[in-house]
Amino acid sequence: MITMKSPAEIEQMRPSCVLAAETLKMIEEHVKPGVTTDQLNEICHQYIIDHNAYPSPLNYRGFPKSICTSVNHQVCHGIPSDRELRDGDIINVDITTTLDGWYGDNSKTFFVGKPSPKAEKIVRIAKECLDLGIGQVRPGGHIGDIGAVIEEHARKNRCTVVREYCGHGIGRKFHEEPAVLHYGVRGEGVEMKPGMTFTIEPMVNLGKPAIKHMPDKWTVVTRDHSLSSQFEHTILVTDTGYEVLTDIDGEYPIT
Numbered sequence: 001m002i003t004m005k006s007p008a009e010i011e012q013m014r015p016s017c018v019l020a021a022e023t024l025k026m027i028e029e030h031v032k033p034g035v036t037t038d039q040l041n042e043i044c045h046q047y048i049i050d051h052n053a054y055p056s057p058l059n060y061r062g063f064p065k066s067i068c069t070s071v072n073h074q075v076c077h078g079i080p081s082d083r084e085l086r087d088g089d090i091i092n093v094d095i096t097t098t099l100d101g102w103y104g105d106n107s108k109t110f111f112v113g114k115p116s117p118k119a120e121k122i123v124r125i126a127k128e129c130l131d132l133g134i135g136q137v138r139p140g141g142h143i144g145d146i147g148a149v150i151e152e153h154a155r156k157n158r159c160t161v162v163r164e165y166c167g168h169g170i171g172r173k174f175h176e177e178p179a180v181l182h183y184g185v186r187g188e189g190v191e192m193k194p195g196m197t198f199t200i201e202p203m204v205n206l207g208k209p210a211i212k213h214m215p216d217k218w219t220v221v222t223r224d225h226s227l228s229s230q231f232e233h234t235i236l237v238t239d240t241g242y243e244v245l246t247d248i249d250g251e252y253p254i255t
Contacts, residue, residue: 002169002177004195010236010245013171013197016053017104017234017245020097023047024106025248027095031110033087037069040093041080048097056096056103056174063218068094068107075162075203075211075220075228087113090123092230096174103170105199106246107232118206118227125157126204126229133182133200134252137235137242141192147184150202160209162228165220167199170234194239201232 005013023044030043045066048055055066063079070078070092071085078092085091094107109123129150136145146167154161167180178190182202207226214221222228233252236243241255 002190002196003171004193005171005197005236006195009171010195010197012100013102013104014245016097016099016102017106018248019048019051019053019099020095020104020106020234021246021248023097024093024095024108027093028110031085031091031093031112033085033113036082036084037071037078037080037091038065038082040069041065041067044093044095051099053097053099056098056105057094060174068092070094070219070228070230072227073222073225075205075222076165076230077218077220079216079218085112088116088119089113090115090119090227090229094230094232101172103172103174104246105170105174105232105234107201107230109229109231121157122159122204122206122227122229125154125159126202127231129153129161129182129202129204130200130231130233133202134233134235134242134244137192137237138255139192139194139237139239142187143178143180143189143192144184145186146200147181147189148186151183154202154204160205160207162203162205162209162211164211165203167201167232169196169198171197192237194237196237197234197245199232199234201230203228203230
C-alpha cells in the first residue's frame with residue numbers, strides 16, 4: 001500500500017529531509033585522502049545526534065554503522081571501517097536521518113583528490129541519470145517513465161544500471177511502497193499522484209551490471225571491479241510536478 005502524505009504531513013517530514021541534506025553537505029569537506037571511512041561515519045553520527053535526530057542506518061536490520069560509505073567498485077551499503085581514502089578514489093556517502101518520526105534520505109558520490117577520466121565519467125553519468133529521472137516525476141506519469149529514461153541514458157553512454165536495488169517510498173518508514181526501479185518501460189508501473197514521496201537513487205556501473213555481496217553480507221560490489229557511482233534524492237510528487245525535498249541548494253526548481 002502506498003502511503004499518501006497530506007500537506008501537513010509533508011511539512012512534518014521536511015525537516016528530516018533538510019537535515020539529511022545538510023549532513024551530506026557538511027561531510028564533503030572531510031572527504032579527502034588519508035581520512036578513514038569510519039571517521040566520516042563518526043562525524044556524521046555526531047552531527048545528526050547534535051541535531052536531535054537519529055542516523056537511520058544504525059542497527060537497521062543489523063547494519064553496524066550510521067552511514068553507508070561505498071568506495072570505487074563498491075556499489076552500495078559499504079560499511080565504514082579503518083580504510084583510508086586515497087587520492088583518485090570515488091566514494092558514495094549515503095545519509096538517512098530520522099527526525100520526529102520522519103525519514104529523509106539522500107546520497108552523493110564524491111571525488112577524493114584528483115579523479116581519473118574514468119571516475120569523472122561514471123560520476124557524471126550517474127548524476128545525469130538521477131537528474132533525468134527526477135525530470136520524469138509528475139502526476140499522471142508512471143514509475144516506469146523514471147526507470148526508462150535512466151536506463152536509456154546509461155546505455156547511451158556505455159554504462160549499465162544495477163537492477164537488484166531500487167528507489168523506494170519513504171515517510172514514517174525508512175522503506176515504503178512504491179519500488180522505484182531504475183530501468184523500465186514508459187507508461188508502465190505505478191501511476192504517480194500528488195502526495196507520494198519516494199527516493200530515486202540510480203546505481204550506475206562503468207562496466208557490466210553484475211554485482212555480488214562481500215562476506216560482511218552488506219557491502220555490494222561490481223563483479224568485474226568496474227567503478228560504480230550513485231546519487232540519491234527524496235522526491236515529492238506535487239499537484240503539478242515535483243519537489244526535491246533533499247535539495248537545500250536550489251538546484252531543482254519546484255515544478
